[in-house]
Amino acid sequence: MATLSFYDFNGSDMRALKQYNTGDEAVDNALDRIHSLTLSGPDDWNIPGQEFDDWLVEMIRAMERLPERHPVRSCSYRLYTAGSHWRWEPSRTAEFYEKFTTELYPLLDSVEINPPTIDRKPDPVLQKWRDRITQAEDLTSRLHLCIEIANSDHSPWMLKDAARKAATVLRTYEKRNRLNDREYRLIESAFYSVQINLK
DSSP, rough: OGGGGGGGGSTTOOOOOOOOSSSSSHHHHHHHHHHHHBBBBGOOOOOOOHHHHHHHHHHHHHHTSOOOOOGGGGGGGGGOOOSSGHHHOOOHHHHHHHHHHHHHHHHTTSSSOTTSSSOHOOOOHHHHHHHHHHHSSHHHHHHHHHHHHHHHHSSOOOHHHHHHHHHHHHHHHHSSSSSHHHHHHHHHHHHHHHHHHHO
């Protein structure tokens, strides 16, 4: 799966980063992901169809996490009508991206953002992980939790990345009977990164 680092942006027309707070954590995480996937202006977009496929999959996943009647989801139909996009030249993907973001940007900009002091409804999936992570004391249970988080569409990007890296570290030492101090600290540090990103 490609990440944003695959995309050739020259940075001349980047939208500002934004963190959404609508009162619903699940909606906020979906909007955050959609926003991060469309930071580049159309003039900076330069990816061929095969890499565009990865972007398209990520965008569809984020859109489908929004409530069915959410205004931002109203432009998602474009994502399902891209056609044989894996054969597209960068100019075709740029044309698609421009049409999509022309419709999307006003919808994102119209989302009302609450002050950070306003409480929000927790994402039930993330809340389940928060409850479980405090009980995960042995290496195996930690590994299974990290794998679950890394593979879930509900995971915000930074949490997913931290869980993926932690799972790689934990898997390395899963069957070891004894760990030295350096290995123990490495495991604790990797798992702590997941805990921090889950808060």
